[in-house]
Amino acid sequence: MDLSYILNHLGEDRAQYFGAVAPPLVQSSIFAFPNVAAMRDAFADEYGRHLYTRGNNPTVEILRRKVAALEGAEDCLMFGSGAAAMAAGVMTHLVAGDHVVCVAKPYSWTRALLRDLLGRYGVAVSFVDGCEVAYFEAALRERTRLIVLESPNSLTFEQQDLAAVAALAQARGIRTICDNSYATPLNQSPLALGIDLVVHSATKYLNGHSDVVAGALCGSSALLREVFRGPYMALGAILSPHDAWLLLRGLRTLQVRIERIARTTREVLAYLEAHPRVRQVHSPQASANPQLALSQRQLRGASGLLTIELATGEVAAVERFCDALTRFLMTVSWGGYESLAFPVCAVFPPGTPLRPGGDTNLALVRLSIGLEDAAVLIADLEQALARL
Numbered sequence: 367m368d369l370s371y372i373l374n375h376l377g378e379d380r381a382q383y384f385g386a387v388a389p390p391l392v393q394s395s396i397f398a399f400p401n402v403a404a405m406r407d408a409f410a411d412e413y414g415r416h417l418y419t420r421g422n423n424p425t426v427e428i429l430r431r432k433v434a435a436l437e438g439a440e441d442c443l444m445f446g447s448g449a450a451a452m453a454a455g456v457m458t459h460l461v462a463g464d465h466v467v468c469v470a471k472p473y474s475w476t477r478a479l480l481r482d483l484l485g486r487y488g489v490a491v492s493f494v495d496g497c498e499v500a501y502f503e504a505a506l507r508e509r510t511r512l513i514v515l516e517s518p519n520s521l522t523f524e525q526q527d528l529a530a531v532a533a534l535a536q537a538r539g540i541r542t543i544c545d546n547s548y549a550t551p552l553n554q555s556p557l558a559l560g561i562d563l564v565v566h567s568a569t570k571y572l573n574g575h576s577d578v579v580a581g582a583l584c585g586s587s588a589l590l591r592e593v594f595r596g597p598y599m600a601l602g603a604i605l606s607p608h609d610a611w612l613l614l615r616g617l618r619t620l621q622v623r624i625e626r627i628a629r630t631t632r633e634v635l636a637y638l639e640a641h642p643r644v645r646q647v648h649s650p651q652a653s654a655n656p657q658l659a660l661s662q663r664q665l666r667g668a669s670g671l672l673t674i675e676l677a678t679g680e681v682a683a684v685e686r687f688c689d690a691l692t693r694f695l696m697t698v699s700w701g702g703y704e705s706l707a708f709p710v711c712a713v714f715p716p717g718t719p720l721r722p723g724g725d726t727n728l729a730l731v732r733l734s735i736g737l738e739d740a741a742v743l744i745a746d747l748e749q750a751l752a753r754l
């Protein structure tokens with residue numbers, strides 16, 4: 367199945383809706399039945415039928431089919447956020463007394479879910495540096511049920527060898543879940559490497575327009591039926607039909623956006639790597655990345671995230687740089703049509719030292735490259751770097 371077929375047509379049965387080219391937004395919360403027997407059938411198979419929109423909705427279903435096909439998955443469930451998709455995927459596997467191994471630097475709310483929230487329900491978690499498979503192996507316990515991966519992560523882009531971790535887990539009957547938000551389904555296919563579940567913050571590249579918060583969970587039908595019967599229906603953190611409809615529109619241009627963003631990002635990366643006021647550029651594609659060989663093997667291409675470490679000893683200079691940017695909007699999140707800058711120092715109170723300890727480094731500024739011309743973005747960075 368070619369990519370443009372998935373993005374333009376898959377899951378869209380236009381004969382059912384008057385040949386309408388744009389799919390209908392089925393805003394209904396409930397679906398009625400002609401007789402009791404039909405309603406009973408729906409109750410018996412809520413996963414496959416239409417009864418109530420917390421379970422299934424025709425507009426959301428079109429999106430599920432497309433995202434599943436993009437990931438090479440049998441099925442996909444959509445959620446009201448990436449965090450909800452991760453929570454559902456994780457909770458499906460765990461009871462009190464179980465143990466989880468997670469990469470050391472996951473998305474902050476993945477860490478909070480595992481450590482703070484599930485910790486209250488008797489689940490133990492170990493965070494390990496994911497760059498060596500042996501570190502995962504060393505952390506396994508009798509009750510380890512799940513390994514949580516994020517490759518690459520979205521700030522400093524550490525990666526895991528997904529095939530090797532999947533093989534380790536499969537041999538012991540441990541499930542694996544991988545956050546694939548950075549790479550998008552176009553640039554990395556964790557399921558094909560043996561991972562059980564893939565999570566996306568669809569808020570990022572899949573939607574791509576900074577107007578929807580959404581999540582996706584992809585995997586086998588058997589596994590997703592477990593998720594559906596468990597946290598999907600019980601927690602009810604679903605994607606609304608309207609947001610699904612917007613996401614369908616965002617998804618139409620996924621391929622062209624990613625291609626364009628990858629090209630621009632290469633140019634911006636080369637510019638920043640050569641700049642004397644940038645101490646280091648973090649990116650899976652950066653020439654100084656110690657995991658460059660893994661990037662080349664595991665990723666098919668680049669996305670638009672880069673994190674720069676500014677060559678300065680003071681937070682005030684980082685602030686001057688960020689405040690001077692005009693084409694990069696300063697905010698959280700990433701993956702939209704517009705370029706963004708996220709200064710790590712904004713998370714900390716004023717007066718925090720540049721290196722407060724541990725891995726934290728307030729000289730880091732993450733850039734999300736959008737659809738602007740590379741020359742425009744480079745000119746903006748040039749004038750802001752001059753203020754350092």
Ligand SMILES: *Cc1c(COP(=O)(O)O)cnc(C)c1O
Pocket residue numbers: 447448449450473516519520545547548566567568569570579580581699
């Ligand atoms: C944003 C993000 C999430 C959470 O997604 P939301 O849609 O904001 O809930 C999860 N993982 C990564 C890597 C993210 O960047």
